[in-house]
Amino acid sequence: MTRPVGYYVHHQGAGHWQRAVALGHALRALGRPCTLIGTFAGIDTAAAPGPVLDLPDDRLADTFDGRDGAAGRPDAFHYAPLNHPGIRTRMGRIAAWAAENDPALMIVDVSCEVALFARLLSVPSLVVRLSGSRTDTPHLEAFRAASRLLAPFPASLDGGDVPEWVRDKTDFAGFLGAESAPSQPEDGRIVVVFGRGGEGGAFPRLAEAAARVPDREWHVLGPVTGAGTAPKNLHCHGWVGDVRPHLAAAALVIGGAGDGLVTAVAAQGKRFLCLPEARAYGEQEAKAEGLARLGAALVHPGWPEVEAWPSLVARGLALDPTRIRALVEPDALARTAASIEALCRG
Structure with missing residues (x-):
């Protein structure tokens, strides 16, 4: 049986879900099963490339600003509120899924906490590195825990404050899922x-x-x-x-x-x-x-x-x-899926 990939999908914004669906289908075309893992309330999961593991919401309020209200937390964490039963349940479900399915890889898009948790579960990880200044301790520790990093943009768009070891560990995927609609003339x-x-x-x-x-x-x-x-x-x-x-x-x-x-x-x-x-x-x-x-x-x-x-x-x-x-690479999705498959094979 081919070991699956677990793909953790952050629930803020639509870009994470769209990227996961595109990559998941590309991996499935290579014969690698992929389970999408995340909080999918309000998302039509019919387009998922395979099984979906829905997790309880970890947000403290309807509007998510990434703050957990804690007076203090370990330096390696961004978001770790105490006494939140939803977080206990979601981490338990991730651990149970990993124990049952023996994944070849966990793609984390994005969460420093889940990236570190994958390492604790002894699962190799591919951590998505987004744009912006991500040189704080939680990001750097998540990057350090990962087997490789994936930047979903061309290398020409990378910023200038990235540590060299982070850049060396990064695979630049380019724009993933950049499919054109049927051509039609512009009407102004x-x-x-x-x-x-x-x-x-x-x-x-x-x-x-x-x-x-x-x-x-x-x-x-x-x-x-x-x-x-x-x-x-x-x-x-x-x-x-x-x-x-x-x-x-x-x-x-x-x-x-x-x-x-x-x-x-x-x-x-x-x-x-x-x-x-x-x-x-x-x-x-x-x-x-x-x-x-x-x-x-x-x-x-x-x-x-x-x-x-x-x-x-x-x-x-x-x-x-x-x-x-000119920033679009037509083979970006297939190339990235092939590199992920190679990572799964070790």
């Missing part, structure tokens, strides 16, 4: 995307932006709060499962620097006005800086003032879309 529209892990859009600000650029149709994907009178060129679609068909016709895409959106924009080769959102360890800011450095996106910190929109849209439309498209 602007597409604004808000992801699951952020605060969403504010309707009054969207209405102001669309009114300042009235010659373009504005299509908004994702959660939007607030209400008001919409200009005729503003269309709010709410949450959509697949943004790619909407991006295909866009002349300009506006959104944060989350992995899912950046991957989709690069795959489509779209001009990109990137508005990085505040994330722990400067994750989105670091990725946006890399895109700007390569001329692959126009970056603006935070939501622009209303009077800035005409100029920003004009500058965004002047971008060369081949710059961001």
